[in-house]
Amino acid sequence: MGEGGDDNDEYFTFRVDTWTPDGESIVEHITGVEDYQVALATFRAACERWPGTPIILRQGARVIEASRRLPWLGLTRVAKAGAEVLLPQNTTS
Numbered sequence: 001m002g003e004g005g006d007d008n009d010e011y012f013t014f015r016v017d018t019w020t021p022d023g024e025s026i027v028e029h030i031t032g033v034e035d036y037q038v039a040l041a042t043f044r045a046a047c048e049r050w051p052g053t054p055i056i057l058r059q060g061a062r063v064i065e066a067s068r069r070l071p072w073l074g075l076t077r078v079a080k081a082g083a084e085v086l087l088p089q090n091t092t093s
Helices: 007-011 036-049
Strands: 014-019 026-033 055-059 062-066 075-080 083-088
Touching: 014 036, 026 036, 036 055, 036 062
Parallel strands: none
Antiparallel strands: 014 026, 014 055, 055 062, 075 083
8 A cells, every 4th residue: 555545546657745854754645647747737736735845746766856955865956057956965066
């Protein structure tokens, strides 16, 4: 069974979840979808709805978007080539 949802949640390509501030566990599974654009729109809507809440858009184990700097993921948002991207915390270029 997937965390915070029914058995079918784990079979979707993309997941959007809220997490505890320490990254120990998922608080709520928001959605599981096949379409990237739908997943991204849901992620952005969730970030607006719950500002300050750790929200992650994933494709399997791969983090695609995170709502803020999440040290427990080892990622931080960096402005690069006119856009914000997620990079490992020790990467600056």
